[in-house]
Amino acid sequence: MKLLLTSGGVTNASIRDALVDLLGKPIADSSALCIPTAMYGHPWSGPGVKAWQFISGNSGNPMVDLGWRSVGVLELTxxxxxxxxxxxPLVREADALLVSGGDALYLCHWMRQSGLVDLLPSLSETVWVGLSAGxxxxxxxxxxDFVQWRPPTGDDVTLGLVDFSICPHLARGGEPGNSMAEAEKWAAGIDGPAYAMDDxxxxxxxxxTVEVVSEGRWTLLGA
Incomplete structure (x- = not known):
């Protein structure tokens, strides 16, 4: 797969250009499936209004509302x-998978239970567009620090398809999100490189090949 791992969605022109490059064609000519599953496992998101906002493109995190040729819903549960x-066949035909934020461990569990994770290696041209937990x-x-829902294993292990970890929503002091001090403390407990990045x-x-695309603030910790 081709990966576009975001903190807050496709929030600026640089990230949008990166998405178009990964797709190899305009967004208007591309089809997508949105995956809201992660939202159900997190107490701050879904089910309910926020899940509907993501699916309908009204979440404030630009993903579903980018002007796709078509958008469908893939509910892993x-x-x-x-x-x-x-x-x-729907997954194989989609140009992009738009994966919402929420609870990463809940999402990981249902990716395994649904069989989606087993399908990923064969999706060489598909773009995975992740938002926060996605x-x-x-x-x-x-x-x-990011554990809300505990899987049966009880640990914080996710899929490991990349060799770095991510602390999303990096924010300046006093702003909503994770401060640099919190990110550094988090990274101290993570083995290997870890990116702290803003929206x-x-x-x-x-x-x-890993590249950072940014019009904001980010840092590589623990490398």
Whole structure:
């Protein structure tokens, strides 16, 4: 897969240009599936109004509302109850998967339970567009600071499809989000490199090449 890992969505022209580069064609010519599952596991988000806001493109985090040719919904908690032929072709045909924020461990659990994680290696041209937890789920660990929902294993381990961790929503002192001091404390408990990044920053990963795209603030910790 091609990855666009964001903190706050496609929030500026640089991140949007990176998305178009990964797609290899205009957004208006591309199809997407949005995945709201992570929201249900986090006490600050869904189910309810915020899940609807994400799906409808009214969340304030630009992803669904970018002008896609078509957008569908892929709800991972439903997939174990339906036949693969009803949803796997939809995923294979989509140009992008738009994965909401919420709880990364809840999302990780349902990616495994649904079988979506097993499908990812075959989606070589698909772009994974992650928002906050939707980005963190691909990292090796999220750290105890971000644990809300506990999986059966009880740990903070996620999919490990990239070799770095992410602290999203980096904010300046007094602003909503995570301060640099909090990010540094979090990174001290994470093995390996970790990016702290604000909502104007994203990370692209293509064929193992990692690049930061930013019109804001970010730092690499623990490298």
């Amino acid at each position: 439903a997939l174990p109850t339906i036949d693969d032929e009803r949803w796997v 980005s963190m789920v691909l990292t090796p660990r999220i750290g105890d 104007q920053t994203a990370i692209t990963v293509t064929d193992g």
